[in-house]
């Protein structure tokens with residue numbers, strides 16, 4: 278941790294990179310930062326003339342990219358990210374801002390302007406610290422920029438076009454990539470090379486140092502670090518998640534510092550408490566001679582160790598329908614809730630307190646009431662209810678996960694151990710009783726409904742006239758698709774047991790465009806004709822062999838230009854960053870013959886069946902989306 282103590286401050290936090298740029302992902306991954314990637318949907322259309330300087334435009338765009346992701350994640354997930362990082366890179370020459378070229382002509386226009394001249398590359402960065410208060414997102418924005426000067430040699434027409442035809446310019450500001458072929462065009466670079474590639478790592482670390490390690494009292498007037506604080510300094514600092522490593526507290530100090538209006542007493546109080554609790558100024562020693570920083574709490578491990586307790590508290594509260602009971606009601610006392618649901622007062626009170634501490638309930642002197650999130654997601658009848666999935670997790674996934682050790686040893690599913698019977702077929706297990714089938718369909722419906730809009734809009738699907746959602750279950754995604762693409766005819770194809778049971782899940786109220794339901798087994802029966810075949814959370818259930826059977830059937834009925842849309846949790850190629858998807862892969866191990874796969878693995882499977890031009894979108898919601906077309 279000596280090399281990156283500043284980045285160490287982000288360990289254990291939910292850090293999100295609001296960028297689709299593979300370069301930014303690589304730069305941050307290379308220094309060991311753990312983060313999720315949620316590309317921003319903010320369109321880079323701010324009016325440039327409103328900004329006094331180009332870097333202000335880049336900083337504002339970076340900020341808007343990050344805020345869009347912070348807001349989207351806050352609304353869609355129960356857990357708000359802790360830190361969202363956004364960036365925007367622009368090139369400026371002759372007082373003109375150049376972004377990514379829209380086509381080859383545009384790339385030519387940009388590169389010929391840069392030929393033989395010095396230009397500036399600005400990257401604006403926004404670091405947004407997020408918190409949730411009364412279910413409202415609160416953000417604290419730190420914004421900065423870095424400038425690097427780059428000089429190009431004189432570029433001949435021939436060279437320019439050869440470079441443009443390489444395809445490299447198209448997704449890069451100014452139409453070149455200094456890190457690859459574009460490096461051959463460059464005579465010199467003054468400044469941070471990584472800034473040109475899209476992320477000013479050094480300045481970013483300095484900014485984090487300012488935020489997380491405010492300067493000691495005697496030099497608080499000169500807060501800005503000129504360099505990343507030296508390694509020696511950091512050896513004395515806590516890397517733990519102690520209360521005083523909290524960003525908010527340091528931010529409070531830097532705000533005091535920035536305003537210059539606080540009394541010296543206020544500064545003194547702050548530093549005093551900081552030094553006592555973190556050993557920031559003076560590493561304290563306890564009686565055994567171990568410094569406070571060495572005795573830091575392994576908070577991440579503790580959180581993981583106890584994670585199941587929180588899950589089970591949530592499951593039981595849902596199972597006992599506590600959130601249903603509190604819906605649309607004022608605060609209720611524990612005793613009243615216990616009487617109503619027939620549970621012990623002492624046990625109920627502890628469960629309610631735990632739920633309040635987990636942010637699922639609000640506790641006041643008058644009693645307990647639902648948070649907005651609980652009303653939306655945890656009651657059983659809400660439009661975006663996750664109740665079905667939570668009950669499925671409790672009744673089905675939980676018993677399977679208790680056999681994870683056997684699953685890892687044996688490398689196979691554990692249904693026989695968890696439920697005392699060996700299902701010959703994955704779905705027979707769910708459909709052996711009406712109750713289990715209803716529970717499973719409710720679970721699939723919750724996730725499909727919650728993710729449907731992001732899946733349906735990840736790509737523009739308006740070129741397709743008909744779609745067939747294979748294994749589309751209750752039709753939640755199909756209904757969303759026909760809303761968004763009114764000219765699209767959607768067929769849901771699923772097992773007869775499923776189709777017989779869909780009426781309960783159909784949208785009520787206003788008439789929606791029709792969705793057709795067809796029963797059949799996609800491994801055995803003929804597939805309905807369609808321009809687009811959708812497989813949402815289907816491939817992860819199956820082995821590569823079975824997937825090849827299914828893809829070859831689809832390929833056989835697909836005409837050129839027709840496509841496949843996959844919705845799955847997509848792993849990063851190195852399988853090391855996306856913990857939710859990696860845990861989902863363990864979930865597949867305990868209950869199916871399938872697994873979660875990386876983008877390259879899906880690409881490999883699809884390309885073998887003639888589906889090329891594979892595009893992958895990480896949505897930031899539970900499911901990512903892959904679109905490919907038959908050539």
Ligand SMILES: Cc1cn([C@H]2C[C@H](O)[C@@H](COP(=O)(O)OP(=O)(O)OP(=O)(O)O)O2)c(=O)[nH]c1=O
Pocket residue numbers: 295296297298299300301316317321342364365366367368377398448449450451453454455456459473474475
């Ligand atoms: C000048 C230059 C830019 N670039 C890249 C960095 C950025 O990815 C891109 C500039 O576009 P940006 O809009 O900054 O970023 P992006 O569209 O790639 O990703 P997102 O908006 O989701 O964050 O150009 C290089 O890779 N090499 C270079 O030499």
